[in-house]
Amino acid sequence: MVTLTEENYIKAIYHLGKYGANNVSTNAIAKEMETKASSVTDMVKKLSEKSYVDYKKYQGVTLTNKGKEVAVNIVRKHRLWEVFLVEKLNFSWDEVHEVAEHLEHIKSKKLISQLDAFLGFPTHDPHGDPIPDKTGKIKKIDKILLSEAEIGDNCICVGVQDSSSDFLKYLDKNDIALGTALKVCHREPFDNSITIKIKTKELIISNMIANNLFVKLS
Amino acid sequence: MVTLTEENYIKAIYHLGKYGANNVSTNAIAKEMETKASSVTDMVKKLSEKSYVDYKKYQGVTLTNKGKEVAVNIVRKHRLWEVFLVEKLNFSWDEVHEVAEHLEHIKSKKLISQLDAFLGFPTHDPHGDPIPDKTGKIKKIDKILLSEAEIGDNCICVGVQDSSSDFLKYLDKNDIALGTALKVCHREPFDNSITIKIKTKELIISNMIANNLFVKLS
DNA sequence: AATAATTTTTAGATTAGTCTAAAAATTATT
DNA sequence: AATAATTTTTAGACTAATCTAAAAATTATT
Structure with missing residues (x-):
């Protein structure tokens, strides 16, 4: 059996390991989990014993296939619950993460397949x-960051890199949602801010924003 | 903050205290929680310190108003989730309890009010x-047990006393559901079994069954 | 290559919740 | 009312997960 805490560690390792295929460091996990490195070492030993991760002292960890399976299943549950909260319970997209963090740990095959x-x-x-x-x-x-789009490109929003409440609220405020069509009009060389056009309205977007919004070309 | 374990103890005390307004004994809690009496004593002290229960050594416990509030809230969540599972996710009524045991601990006011x-x-x-x-x-x-109904009474099923899987499956098998109309035809003095009529079909029901089915007179 | 800085691990302690075994209190029985 | 049976509590130990402080290993810098 995998405990709730173990699941959270496995999930953290999964997310940290996704970009950059190499080993995930103790400190990185500690930061992600908001805990101390020594606690991570302890847990990583335990996960290693239960063969959820491969671990060599001082060398960081990688998930085994067994560990990946656990991680992907949690991600699946998390995201399905998020859809439920938004589609059925009228949550806004900046409110769902926290609740889904808890719902994702409910263990029932039938619950998830029926929810799906x-x-x-x-x-x-x-x-x-x-x-x-x-x-x-x-x-x-095949999505790209809005910051990588070329001047003149017509795009459709398909995702966000950062899903913090502040960022999502910014998008709401500026009528940017998934599916929104936009055109890249201009890039300001000084600060890399870009001007985009949504329908008829022009909007200037900082590089930081453009770096956190995924689009696909249309 | 109230922990998951504390919530489960509070819930157990609530259910045990509902019938019989007096104090709930350590042993009764231990049995309900499937744990040892010594563990219960420890927990009961903690709940008392946090003023969820009134406790005097060797005298058992009763929930305080604060404790009752926690208990009722868990019951509310548990039952709402059960409705969700049956109505929306096509669970049958004998499958919902276990999953609801977990869902009931999710802490989000908005989740529950929106679900409601x-x-x-x-x-x-x-x-x-x-x-x-x-x-x-x-x-x-105002419901009564089917075993308390008189010969000739026309009743409608409104609830179950026992909600074990075996009992609920028995009811399913015999086409008894909430809302089902039935008539009490005969009581056998020897074993207190009763003959009931559902639509045109007669069925003999043991006293044990009749003791676990709530009906209202119609 | 030696030293400094950083990262990681170890050792030992702490908290929540549990357990067993023994002691204390209550309740039942003679 | 004394003894027996039962219930409840205490004492001390265990596990999971965490922490601090110090030691060990790795990486970076001179």
Whole structure:
């Protein structure tokens, strides 16, 4: 059996390991989990004994297949619950994360498969992140950061890099949602801010914003 | 903050205290929680310090108002989730309890108020038990045990005393559900079994069954 | 290559919740 | 009312997860 705490560590390691295929460091995990490095060492030993991770002293960890399976399943549950909260319970996209953090740990195969069906087998969560299917397969879409788009490109918003409440509220305020079409009009060389056009309205967006918004070319 | 374990103890004390207004004994709690009496004593001291219960050594416990508030809130959440599972996710009434045991501990005011609205503010769970409203009020209906009904009474099923899987499956198998109309035809003096009529079909029911099925006279 | 800075691990302590075994209190029985 | 049976509490130990402070290993810098 995998405890709640173990699940959270496995999830953290999964997220940290996703970009940069190498080992995940003790300190990185400690930061992500908001705990101390010594606690991480202890837990990592335990996860290693239970073969959720491969671990060599001072060398960081990587998830085993068994660990990955656990991680992907939590991600699946998290994202399905997020869809439920937004679609059925009228949560806004900046409110769902915290509640889903708890719901994701409920262990019931039937609950999740029925929820999945009830929601119409959604493929993406409210932030545009893909929902792994029941076998753990994740279909990735070819998205780019808005900051990487060229002047003149017509784009559609498909996701966010950062899903902090502040960022999502900024997008709401400026009528940017998933599915919103926009055109890149101008890039200011000094600060890399860009001017975009949504419908007829022009909007200037800082580089930091553009760096956290995924789009696909249309 | 009240921990998950504390919540479960409070809930157990609530259920045990409901019938028989006196103090709940350590052993009764131990049995309900499937744990040892010594563990209960420890926990009961802690709950007393946090003023969820009144406790005097060797005298058992009763919930304080603060404790009752916690208990009723858990019951509300538990029953709302049960409705959700049956109405929206096609669970049968004998499958919901276990999953609801976990869902009931999710702490989010908004989640529950939105869920309540989404379900259409249900007043009873799938077993006929009343759902406390957000202020904690429980409206009780005047139900009697089927075993207490008189020969010739026309009744409608409104709830179950026992909600074990075996009992609920028995009811399913015999086409007895909440809302089912039935008539009490005969009582066998020897074993107190009764003959009931559902639509045109007669069925003999043991006293034990009749003792676990709530009906109202119609 | 030696030293400094950083990261990681170890050692030992702490808290929540549990347990066993023994002691104390209550309740039942003669 | 004394003894027996039962219930409840205490004392001390255990596990999971955490922490602090110090030691060990790694990485960076001179």
